[in-house]
Amino acid sequence: MSRTFISAALLLLLSAPLMAQSRGEGALEKADTNKDGSVTREEYIAARAERFTKLDRNSDGVIDSSDVPEQLAARRQKKGGGDFLLEQFDTDGDGKVTREEFVNGPTLLFDRADTDKSNVLDPQELAAAKEAAKAARENWRNRKTQ
Numbered sequence: 001m002s003r004t005f006i007s008a009a010l011l012l013l014l015s016a017p018l019m020a021q022s023r024g025e026g027a028l029e030k031a032d033t034n035k036d037g038s039v040t041r042e043e044y045i046a047a048r049a050e051r052f053t054k055l056d057r058n059s060d061g062v063i064d065s066s067d068v069p070e071q072l073a074a075r076r077q078k079k080g081g082g083d084f085l086l087e088q089f090d091t092d093g094d095g096k097v098t099r100e101e102f103v104n105g106p107t108l109l110f111d112r113a114d115t116d117k118s119n120v121l122d123p124q125e126l127a128a129a130k131e132a133a134k135a136a137r138e139n140w141r142n143r144k145t146q
């Protein structure tokens with residue numbers, strides 16, 4: 001294995017969680033169910049429960065490898081990226097994420113976006129989170145082409 005290959009693989013590995021996070025930023029805005037332009041922690045957690053239902057593709061009440069489309073799993077493996085979902089939410093480490101683990105899991109996105117720690121993302125904070133996600137995506141793209 002060449003040195004260049006190893007560092008490229010390492011870069012992909014490091015950027016995988018970032019990618020997952022930037023995809024998640026859109027979820028912040030979607031969580032604004034009463035459309036008042038702000039997202040409360042309650043709205044965010046409620047949106048999560050809905051997301052769980054979508055992620056649990058075979059509806060057996062847990063998210064595990066059988067819910068990940070084969071194509072995506074293969075692509076992830078090729079990139080050497082870990083499973084972001086399991087890393088964040090599988091608190092008992094059994095390789096499955098239950099609804100409870102998912103809904104009560106760490107709210108990294110929300111916490112990072114809530115810069116004044118008011119438990120509400122106001123329009124400014126949402127805009128800032130969007131900007132940060134855009135910058136992260138561009139960063140990732142630039143790294144890829146280097």
Ligand SMILES: [Ca+2]
Nearest residue numbers: 056060062067
């Ligand atoms: Ca499932």
Ligand SMILES: [Ca+2]
Nearest residue numbers: 090094096097
């Ligand atoms: Ca678990």
Ligand SMILES: [Ca+2]
Nearest residue numbers: 114118120121
């Ligand atoms: Ca806030």
